[in-house]
Amino acid sequence: MSVHALTSHVVHRFSGRLGFLGLTLIYALLVAACLGTLAREDELSLGRHPLANLVKTVGEFAHPSFLDVWFGNPNLEYKSDDGSVLRVENRPEVEADYLAGLGRATWTTIRIATLGSLLGALLALPLAVLTARNLAAPKPLAWLAKGVLDIARSIHTLVFGLVLVGIVGLGPTAGILAIGLHSMGTYGKLFAEAIESLDRAAIDAVRSVGATPDQVFFNAVWPAVLPQFVSSHLYVWEFNIRDSTILGLIGAGGLGLLITEATSLFQWGRLSTVLIVIVLMVSAFDALSRRIRQALS
Amino acid sequence: MNEMAISLAQVCCVADGRALLDVEALSIRHGERVAIVGHNGAGKSTLLRLLTGFMPAAHGRVDVLGRDLSGSPSARELRALRSEVGQIHQGLHLVGRLSAQENVLIGSLGRVTGWRSWVRYFPANEVARAAAALHAVGLLARATTRADKLSGGERQKVAIARLLVQQPKLILADEPTAALDPAAAGEVCHRLAQAARQATLISVVHNPSLLPLLADRVIGLKSGRIAFDLPLAAVDDQKLSHLYRPDDAAPAGPWQVPEAAGALCFREGTTRLKNGSYQQAALEEKP
Numbered sequence A: 001m002s003v004h005a006l007t008s009h010v011v012h013r014f015s016g017r018l019g020f021l022g023l024t025l026i027y028a029l030l031v032a033a034c035l036g037t038l039a040r041e042d043e044l045s046l047g048r049h050p051l052a053n054l055v056k057t058v059g060e061f062a063h064p065s066f067l068d069v070w071f072g073n074p075n076l077e078y079k080s081d082d083g084s085v086l087r088v089e090n091r092p093e094v095e096a097d098y099l100a101g102l103g104r105a106t107w108t109t110i111r112i113a114t115l116g117s118l119l120g121a122l123l124a125l126p127l128a129v130l131t132a133r134n135l136a137a138p139k140p141l142a143w144l145a146k147g148v149l150d151i152a153r154s155i156h157t158l159v160f161g162l163v164l165v166g167i168v169g170l171g172p173t174a175g176i177l178a179i180g181l182h183s184m185g186t187y188g189k190l191f192a193e194a195i196e197s198l199d200r201a202a203i204d205a206v207r208s209v210g211a212t213p214d215q216v217f218f219n220a221v222w223p224a225v226l227p228q229f230v231s232s233h234l235y236v237w238e239f240n241i242r243d244s245t246i247l248g249l250i251g252a253g254g255l256g257l258l259i260t261e262a263t264s265l266f267q268w269g270r271l272s273t274v275l276i277v278i279v280l281m282v283s284a285f286d287a288l289s290r291r292i293r294q295a296l297s
Numbered sequence B: 001m002n003e004m005a006i007s008l009a010q011v012c013c014v015a016d017g018r019a020l021l022d023v024e025a026l027s028i029r030h031g032e033r034v035a036i037v038g039h040n041g042a043g044k045s046t047l048l049r050l051l052t053g054f055m056p057a058a059h060g061r062v063d064v065l066g067r068d069l070s071g072s073p074s075a076r077e078l079r080a081l082r083s084e085v086g087q088i089h090q091g092l093h094l095v096g097r098l099s100a101q102e103n104v105l106i107g108s109l110g111r112v113t114g115w116r117s118w119v120r121y122f123p124a125n126e127v128a129r130a131a132a133a134l135h136a137v138g139l140l141a142r143a144t145t146r147a148d149k150l151s152g153g154e155r156q157k158v159a160i161a162r163l164l165v166q167q168p169k170l171i172l173a174d175e176p177t178a179a180l181d182p183a184a185a186g187e188v189c190h191r192l193a194q195a196a197r198q199a200t201l202i203s204v205v206h207n208p209s210l211l212p213l214l215a216d217r218v219i220g221l222k223s224g225r226i227a228f229d230l231p232l233a234a235v236d237d238q239k240l241s242h243l244y245r246p247d248d249a250a251p252a253g254p255w256q257v258p259e260a261a262g263a264l265c266f267r268e269g270t271t272r273l274k275n276g277s278y279q280q281a282a283l284e285e286k287p
Helices: A002-013 A016-040 A050-061 A065-071 A091-131 A139-154 A157-168 A172-196 A200-207 A213-250 A255-264 A268-296 B044-051 B075-083 B100-108 B124-136 B152-166 B182-195 B208-214 B237-244 B259-268 B278-284
Strands: A076-079 A085-089 B004-015 B018-029 B033-037 B059-064 B085-088 B170-174 B200-204 B217-222 B225-231
Touching: A050 A268, A065 A091, A065 A268, A091 A139, A091 A172, A091 A213, A091 A255, A091 A268, A139 A172, A157 A172, A157 A213, A172 A213, A200 A213, A200 B100, A213 A255, A213 A268, A255 A268, B004 B044, B004 B200, B018 B044, B018 B200, B018 B225, B033 B044, B033 B208, B044 B059, B044 B170, B044 B200, B075 B085, B085 B152, B100 B124, B100 B152, B124 B152, B124 B182, B152 B182, B170 B182, B182 B200, B182 B208, B217 B237, B225 B237
Parallel strands: B033 B200, B033 B217, B085 B170, B170 B200
Antiparallel strands: A076 A085, B004 B018, B004 B059, B217 B225
């Protein structure tokens, strides 16, 4: 409460054109301070051969590994310095195997995101009902629920993941729980807002014909709240599809595992393949969920 | 059966330490068409809310359609009453996300119960009734349009169609034409009067030119009290303008509330009353 009063006081101080100028000045000073201190600590260097490294990395990125399935050398010979053949590799076969693994990892990521989102939504629903101001739940319960949601929202999925890997071990379970716990906070906020924006007039309209509470719920509350719930669910789900690709970094399985593998072996071609798959998957889900959400509004 | 649709005796409604409504006596017979006029805050909407149990009476006797509302009626009793009372309110009073036809079918919720009403799977006869009602208000072509896509006039006509399906004994219309242009207001009032042929109609009206469409009897409210109660023919511009004049002394009349009753009404505790008579307290109430 006092924080709110303080901020509103400060904001009030800075109203008007002169105030905006002052705010801009403060912002510019902050940026300058960040840049200046970093420069003084000599932390702004770009490394030794930035340009050469950039060209090399971009070159490897421009040749994603999956192209080798069709264009790779079936008898790629790895030779030692004296010219003796160490190993012969069938590139198309190797990369086809990698693609199959990539497919399985993508499926794992989708499973983590889907189940994690559902878990988050289910956990959030009762908490949202408790926090929605217009439903006037008992104060201590409302505060408790709001606290749980705020904590869940402010702890990053990765942090939840790291803790959960320690508890339930490596694998998708940790990912699902991490996604569920973090997105519970987001869901709770969105659901509570959906409930708070309920149209009183619609409820009164149904109540005024003598409808029973269950009839009021199904004919006025449900039609108003359901599309918003579905819409927020799709939105967070879509976000989690993106989020869960990173979870493999901490051993929760899925695409992130392949990203760690590719980066630690400096296989930029393979990383490029993984990123292409992620971009395709995310934009496909994005387009689909946007269509559905538009149809619901 | 009681021939009175509504009878009030020494009714007082209080909210936030203010007397919103103070009625010595009011009776309305079955089938009467009554208009209520008065300035904003005169207690018109409070009176309508009192009649449907949305506003409790601080004291006094309230009888609506033979049901006594003065005690604290159970939720079941209130629902039974509300299923017999049709209401049209100012502005939006539809479920925006449901179609026009589904909104009309809400009028049948008193008769359709259980899971059918949850999934809005209404019996064929109710659906036919809803279609007929939409046809009667000239909106059959818009039956599947969502209510929040309809114009203001169309919404009020959907609400009237809902009344036709509900078949109430008493219809309460709270400024049904508030947001409409004159042509639409005239049409809505016409449809409403048609829908109310079998029922008692009580409407709150601001526009005097609509009075003849909706009422044979006009009740003027001022500062929560009845200023006049006359047949339509006896109401003239002078009476109406007197009613809307802001800080006039409360008109003396047979419905003047005796101070004793006023004090009783204010026993809930207003500080105003301590310094002056009830008369002054009532006058302080700003429109």
